[in-house]
Amino acid sequence: MTSTTVKAVVLMLGFVFAGLFLKACENNPASSTDSEHAPAIGFQLLLGDDVLVEYFQREYLFDPEGNFPEFVHNGEALLLSSENISGDMLRDVRVRWMDRDRVVFDLAEFGEESGGTAGGPGDYELRFEYLLPDGSRDVQPENERPLEFIYDRDSSTWTFDISLIQSGGSEVRINLFHLDHDDLRSVPMPVVVEM
Amino acid sequence: MSVFIIPKGQRTKKVLQPKLLYFNRVAFAVLVLLWLAPWGEPSVVYANDADKTESSRGVVKGTVINIDEDSPVSNAAILIEELDRGTVSHRNGDFQFRNVPAGTYLLRVQHVGYDTGYQQITVTAGDTTFVEIGLRRGVIRSADVVVRDHYMRDDETTGVERVLTGRQLRQQLGQTIAETLEDEPGLAQRSMGPAPARPVLRGLGGDRLLILEDGGRTGDLSATAADHALAIEPMTAEHIELIRGPSALVHGSNTLGGVINVIRGQIPMDHPDHIHASGTLQGQSVNNGVAGGLRAFGPISSSLAYRVDGSVRTSGDMNTPEGRLGNTGITTLNASAGVSYIREWGMVGVSGNILDTKYGVPGGIGIADAHPNGVDIEMFRRYAEFRSRVNFGQGFFRRLDTDATYSFYKHDELEKPDFETNRRIVGSSFGVLTTNVKSHLHHNSFGIIDKGLIGIWGEHRDYASGAFSQTPETIEQAFAIYSFQEANPGNWNLQAALRFDHRTIQPQEERLSILIGDIRERSFSGVSASARVAYLWQNRIKTGLTVMRSFRAPGIEELYSEGPHLANFSYEKGNPDLNSESGFGSELFVDANFSRGSIRAAVYRNQMNNFIFPRNTDQRATRRDDLNVYRYSEERVLMTGLELSGNFRIAPSWQVSGSVNAVRGDFIADGDSYPLARFGSSEIAVPMMPPLSGRLNVEWSRNYLALGGTTRFAGAQNRLDEFEERTAGYMLFDAYAQYSITTGSTLHTFTLNVENIANTTYRNHLSRIKEIYPEPGTNVSLLYRFYF
Numbered sequence: 001m002t003s004t005t006v007k008a009v010v011l012m013l014g015f016v017f018a019g020l021f022l023k024a025c026e027n028n029p030a031s032s033t034d035s036e037h038a039p040a041i042g043f044q045l046l047l048g049d050d051v052l053v054e055y056f057q058r059e060y061l062f063d064p065e066g067n068f069p070e071f072v073h074n075g076e077a078l079l080l081s082s083e084n085i086s087g088d089m090l091r092d093v094r095v096r097w098m099d100r101d102r103v104v105f106d107l108a109e110f111g112e113e114s115g116g117t118a119g120g121p122g123d124y125e126l127r128f129e130y131l132l133p134d135g136s137r138d139v140q141p142e143n144e145r146p147l148e149f150i151y152d153r154d155s156s157t158w159t160f161d162i163s164l165i166q167s168g169g170s171e172v173r174i175n176l177f178h179l180d181h182d183d184l185r186s187v188p189m190p191v192v193v194e195m
Numbered sequence: 196m197s198v199f200i201i202p203k204g205q206r207t208k209k210v211l212q213p214k215l216l217y218f219n220r221v222a223f224a225v226l227v228l229l230w231l232a233p234w235g236e237p238s239v240v241y242a243n244d245a246d247k248t249e250s251s252r253g254v255v256k257g258t259v260i261n262i263d264e265d266s267p268v269s270n271a272a273i274l275i276e277e278l279d280r281g282t283v284s285h286r287n288g289d290f291q292f293r294n295v296p297a298g299t300y301l302l303r304v305q306h307v308g309y310d311t312g313y314q315q316i317t318v319t320a321g322d323t324t325f326v327e328i329g330l331r332r333g334v335i336r337s338a339d340v341v342v343r344d345h346y347m348r349d350d351e352t353t354g355v356e357r358v359l360t361g362r363q364l365r366q367q368l369g370q371t372i373a374e375t376l377e378d379e380p381g382l383a384q385r386s387m388g389p390a391p392a393r394p395v396l397r398g399l400g401g402d403r404l405l406i407l408e409d410g411g412r413t414g415d416l417s418a419t420a421a422d423h424a425l426a427i428e429p430m431t432a433e434h435i436e437l438i439r440g441p442s443a444l445v446h447g448s449n450t451l452g453g454v455i456n457v458i459r460g461q462i463p464m465d466h467p468d469h470i471h472a473s474g475t476l477q478g479q480s481v482n483n484g485v486a487g488g489l490r491a492f493g494p495i496s497s498s499l500a501y502r503v504d505g506s507v508r509t510s511g512d513m514n515t516p517e518g519r520l521g522n523t524g525i526t527t528l529n530a531s532a533g534v535s536y537i538r539e540w541g542m543v544g545v546s547g548n549i550l551d552t553k554y555g556v557p558g559g560i561g562i563a564d565a566h567p568n569g570v571d572i573e574m575f576r577r578y579a580e581f582r583s584r585v586n587f588g589q590g591f592f593r594r595l596d597t598d599a600t601y602s603f604y605k606h607d608e609l610e611k612p613d614f615e616t617n618r619r620i621v622g623s624s625f626g627v628l629t630t631n632v633k634s635h636l637h638h639n640s641f642g643i644i645d646k647g648l649i650g651i652w653g654e655h656r657d658y659a660s661g662a663f664s665q666t667p668e669t670i671e672q673a674f675a676i677y678s679f680q681e682a683n684p685g686n687w688n689l690q691a692a693l694r695f696d697h698r699t700i701q702p703q704e705e706r707l708s709i710l711i712g713d714i715r716e717r718s719f720s721g722v723s724a725s726a727r728v729a730y731l732w733q734n735r736i737k738t739g740l741t742v743m744r745s746f747r748a749p750g751i752e753e754l755y756s757e758g759p760h761l762a763n764f765s766y767e768k769g770n771p772d773l774n775s776e777s778g779f780g781s782e783l784f785v786d787a788n789f790s791r792g793s794i795r796a797a798v799y800r801n802q803m804n805n806f807i808f809p810r811n812t813d814q815r816a817t818r819r820d821d822l823n824v825y826r827y828s829e830e831r832v833l834m835t836g837l838e839l840s841g842n843f844r845i846a847p848s849w850q851v852s853g854s855v856n857a858v859r860g861d862f863i864a865d866g867d868s869y870p871l872a873r874f875g876s877s878e879i880a881v882p883m884m885p886p887l888s889g890r891l892n893v894e895w896s897r898n899y900l901a902l903g904g905t906t907r908f909a910g911a912q913n914r915l916d917e918f919e920e921r922t923a924g925y926m927l928f929d930a931y932a933q934y935s936i937t938t939g940s941t942l943h944t945f946t947l948n949v950e951n952i953a954n955t956t957y958r959n960h961l962s963r964i965k966e967i968y969p970e971p972g973t974n975v976s977l978l979y980r981f982y983f
Contacts, residue, residue: 015581015599016632028668029605030626030659037620037663041710041818057709058817100665100710100757173820179620180612183663185820 038107038124040176040184042098047090053078055174056098058187077190080147080164088195090162095126097176097184107158107176125153126160127177131188133169146170146193167195251588252539253318255292255326259284259304262329270942270982271306271330280465283982286940291468294539295324296588304328368429368477368978370484370510370525372406372457375429378907379437380795380840380854383885387763387963388523389482389513389971390554391424391572393417395961396437397799398834398858398884399452402750407446407456408578412654414602414629415576419752421963422556422762423625426576426604428529430475430488430506432457439782440741441692441725445635445650445679448696448723449747451780451801460492462544462582463500463535467493473982475506481950481974482523484510498536502546505530512555516956516972522555522569522611533580541585541594548578556762557964558611568611570622570762577603593637593646602629608662608762622761624661629654647680658751665758666769667702667714669751674698688729688739695722698748702755710817711757712771719775721746737786745803747776753807753827759818764963765825766816767809773829778803792843792850799836802869806832808882813918831863832881835872848897855889859914882916883961885909886924899936905929912960920966925957939983946978 042056050067053060062072073079082088096104107124128149130140146168151160171188255275259268267288274281275292277300284290297320304312309330318324369375373384373392385400386392396404402418408427415426436456443450470493477486488506495501508527513520533546551574558569581599608623633652640646656671677694697720705715723746729739756769784797809825816822836858844850860881861873887910894903911924930952935944951957954973958965 015583015597026603026628028626028628028657028659029603030624030661032659032661032665032668037622039665056817058815058820100708101706102709181610181620181622182819182821184818187815187820 037178038097038176038183039099039105040097040107041100042102043174043176043184043186044096044098044104045174046094046096047092052093053189054098055186055189056102060187060189073190073192077169077192079192079194080162081194082164083194085162085164088164090164092159093162095158095160095174123179124183125177126151126158127175127182129173129175129188131171131173133171133190135171137171137188140170144168147172147191149174164193164195167193169193251320252294252296253320254323255295255302255316255318256323257290257302257326257328258288259290259306259312259328259330260288261309262331268306268309268330269937269940271304271309273328274303274305275300276303277301282465282467283471285469293466296586298589302326302328304330306330370429370486370508372425372427372429372432372435372455375432376435376455378890378905380838381836381856381858383888383961384959385421385883385961385963386959387421388520388555388557390523390525390552391417391422391556393421393425394455395883395885396452396455397801397836397838398860398881399801400883400961403449403747404452405443405447405450405454407454409459409461409580410446410456411580411598411600411633412602412629412631414578414600414604414627415574416604416606416625416627419750420760420763422570422572422608422760423606424552424554424572424574426550426552426574426578427457428488428506428508428527428550429457430477430486430508431459431490431504431529431531433460434458440727440743441679441690444677444692444694444723444725444743445648448675448694448721449745449776449778451743451745451778451803459504459531461502461504461531461546461548462533462580463492463502463537464542464544464582464584466498466500466535466537469493471983473980475978475980477976477978479510479974479976481971481976482510482513484508484525486510488529495534498538500535500537502533503531514972515969516954517969520557520968522557522571525552525554527552535582539586541583543583544581546580546582548576548580550574550576550578555611556608557968558764571609571611571619572606572762573609574606575604589639591638591641593639595634595636597632597634599632600630602627604629608760610761621662622759623664625664626657626659626661628657630656643682643684644680645683647678649676649678651676656751663759663761664756666752666756667704669703669755670701671751672699672701673748686731688727688731688737690725690727692725693722694724694746696720696746696748700748700751700754708757708771711755711769714755714771717749717754717771719748721748721775721777735788737784739784741780741782741784743778743780745776745778745780747778747807749773749775749807749827753809756827759816759822764822765809766819766822768824768826770827770829773807773827774805776803776805776807776829778806791845792841794841795839797838799838800872801834802863803832803834805829806881810882810916811918831865831867831869832860833863833869833873834858834860834881834884848895850894850896851892852894853889853891855887856885857887858885860884877914879916880914882919884912884914886912886922886960899934901931901933903931905931909957909960922958922960922965925955927955927957928952941981941983944978944980944982946980948974948976948978950974950976 044051045053051065052068053062054064062078070084071079097107098104130145132138132140146166148163149160150163170191172191173188174186175182176184259271261268269284269286271284273290282290295318297318299317302314302316312328312330314326314328316324316326370389371392373394376382376394377384381397383395384392385395413426416423417425438454443454446454472491475488486508490504492502506529511524513523528551531548535542535544553573556570579601583597585595587593604627606625607621609619610622631654635648635650637648652675654673659668660666675694675696679692682689699718701716702714708714723744725743727741729737731737753773754769754771756767760767778801780801782797782799786795807827807829810828812824812826814824816824838856840854842850842852863869890905890907892905894901906928908926909924912922929950932947951973956969958969
């Protein structure tokens with residue numbers, strides 16, 4: 001083996017190990033564990049400890065555990081009527097979130113880390129959009145809305161009330177709002193109100 | 196119902212194996228291969244033996260003169276093509292190459308305002324060869340962008356047709372590589388606002404069109420999404436190559452589209468005898484953009500050489516005929532330094548580069564309801580390169596080139612808030628650490644083979660994404676071995692290349708995803724090959740045929756993407772079950788050169804099995820009902836097209852040039868055989884295909900002044916995929932003036948461009964935001980560049 005060949009091989013070796021050295025020196029600057037965003041893919045609406053509605057993969061399941069058959073309209077909408085709600089107000093509907101593996105989790109820890117209080121929403125809050133029930137996804141005028149979601153973001157709880165106003169239908173998005181954008185923006189949920 | 200609170204930082208469930216293990220195995224295999232390689236005995240040994248060096252090498256000294264005026268020409272670029280070595284003439288026209296191996300070479304000399312000159316030289320061992328090269332004033336533009344494959348006099352694949360002072364590069368110099376190349380035949384640009392533009396060649400973009408920097412991978416993510424910018428600042432490019440055919444396989448297995456190689460020359464390969472420098476200032480009206488850069492290379496000692504460059508670019512929002520396109524500004528800082536140790540036996544060098552870019556992706560109602568203010572992207576890349584060359588002289592092996600690069604790349608996509616006072620949130624974050632090693636062993640002629648090489652290449656990529664993106668952290672490792680050979684019997688030119696690739700893609704967390712399927716390790720292997728036969732008729736007309744079989748493994752994003760990609764305004768769903776893509780391409784070409792001009796025509800046909808692309812499903816995402824789901828799909832695709840270009844000198848100072856490009860993409864149903872070509876209409880077509888386009892240029896030039904006008908045109912694109920929007924045809928008018936002057940030993944060049952003079956509204960079919968925003972309006976730009 002000539003000295004020229006030796007030089008070539010030494011250079012090759014040097015480069016390979018220089019590359020390995022540089023590679024080993026640094027960690028990837030991005031990480032899936034550093035997200036500021038809530039990993040919410042879906043959610044559950046609960047009355048007490050029982051699931052009233054479950055949303056995942058763009059689909060709504062109404063009363064999935066069979067505890068609230070009176071709240072289901074033709075299997076395709078949430079039915080809210082004077083008969084199943086006393087005082088025209090459904091109180092303390094609680095939200096829990098589901099991740100990409102359909103595992104349910106609470107959002108408190110994210111609220112804490114982004115400046116919120118334990119158990120409270122912090123940088124997050126719930127927002128609701130009312131759309132016409134004709135599938136057009138146009139905003140429903142306020143005077144045509146049959147119901148209203150009442151939510152106090154300062155209450156430090158993930159609960160809200162639903163007030164019935166008049167008979168009719170609506171489609172309601174339930175969004176997880178984060179500072180300036182939606183971390184989760186749901187497909188509109190069909191709701192029928194009978195008074 | 197079980198309820199889990201998932202602590203932050205504990206979501207990665209399974210780390211499969213140490214990241215370096217496999218790479219170490221690859222590195223070991225590389226070394227074993229090298230040790231076992233049939234080195235043979237180089238006929239010449241240089242190291243530590245001055246006498247033998249003297250007896251085996253010679254010196255070339257020469258002068259470049261203006262034939263008409265019998266005066267020296269300074270700042271001419273002189274290249275020994277076979278050795279890939281270049282230098283620049285001094286004030287008195289003199290130049291010199293030391294340590295040139297004995298043999299016969301072709302010198303090429305170029306200078307702005309002159310016809311390119313060629314001179315064959317024979318270097319005698321231990322002697323000095325004197326040469327005088329005369330240049331004549333010319334009007335044919337010297338080309339910075341060189342399509343290498345159709346030139347018989349090409350060097351081997353790593354050789355370049357180098358132009359150090361090129362009018363075309365100055366005239367076309369844009370904010371991005373894509374904008375700079377836009378007027379070249381067959382090229383279009385994918386865009387999403389001006390900053391993240393990327394070239395598309397013959398309808399093939401993404402990683403089907405490999406873009407290299409000094410022959411190495413860029414380490415960025417520009418091939419994976421429309422909002423990702425290319426990490427190359429065009430201002431620092433010395434010239435740009437387009438490579439097609441068998442020689443493209445040296446750079447990658449999936450090069451049906453070709454290879455764009457941006458040459459910056461960051462590591463000096465030759466030892467300059469004094470300092471050379473150039474500077475650039477550029478301004479343009481369409482976005483109040485200003486850019487400037489400096490570049491210098493010179494000797495440090497008798498064995499050391501350096502090269503440094505730096506550039507700054509800043510621009511505001513772009514003006515269009517329909518108003519200002521918000522959030523399209525760019526700020527870029529770029530700095531590089533390289534140093535080489537150059538001796539008789541070869542060289543070794545190292546360089547580093549830092550690129551820091553901030554740019555905007557526009558939003559707006561209709562394209563991004565979720566982000567009406569657009570998205571800001573902050574991109575950072577740190578790049579290190581090591582390079583060596585060892586010369587073996589006139590034995591069987593000629594030289595060994597080894598190149599190792601390391602890239603640290605990161606970019607964050609920041610949601611632009613409604614109010615400036617609000618905190619910006621990282622919507623998506625990407626990091627890629629890339630290590631590449633390649634080695635090319637060049638040989639001299641044997642049998643009917645004139646030249647060629649054997650190469651090996653290895654790559655290790657550490658990919659991660661964060662914020663909204665759910666794509667798992669993934670290690671990608673690739674290895675390839677290949678060979679390229681060329682023979683020139685008589686008037687024939689024969690080229691062939693063969694390549695084997697193996698790639699392993701290893702997500703750090705294997706799991707069954709409800710959303711996309713079984714996320715698991717995938718491995719792909721494949722063979723690619725290419726051959727070209729060309730014949731030169733009467734030293735003027737060259738005809739030939741190129742065929743290529745390509746292989747492409749799916750990318751990480753194509754396999755495992757799972758979540759919103761905000762700046763791309765899409766919800767991307769990968770497919771872990773994708774297969775590797777294979778293609779078969781063919782091209783027939785004619786290249787005719789006459790005393791008053793040249794014509795080049797090519798027809799091509801590329802068929803691809805399992806062509807992978809993100810398809811708009813027109814369905815809204817599960818997590819974000821305001822984003823469309825783009826699902827990576829695989830289809831059988833046929834692309835056919837033609838390119839026609841030419842230039843003609845109609846009078847001593849007048850030249851006309853032009854080009855026409857057409858390409859169409861068709862889906863071929865499963866079970867159907869691929870037709871030779873498809874004609875007529877069809878229900879759906881391959882998305883994002885460039886429409887019929889072309890340009891016509893008229894130029895007057897005399898001495899140091901050139902004036903010209905260009906018409907650019909494109910037809911309507913009515914061949915659409917489902918959910919794709921039509922674009923209308925257009926015609927644009929541009930004008931330019933170029934002037935150069937020499938003061939002392941400094942060459943000054945001025946280029947004035949006026950683009951889209953009529954402020955015509957037009958839309959680029961390859962723009963992701965074409966439905967909302969048109970392309971730039973009238974733009975006046977001025978470029979000043981000096982060389983000494």
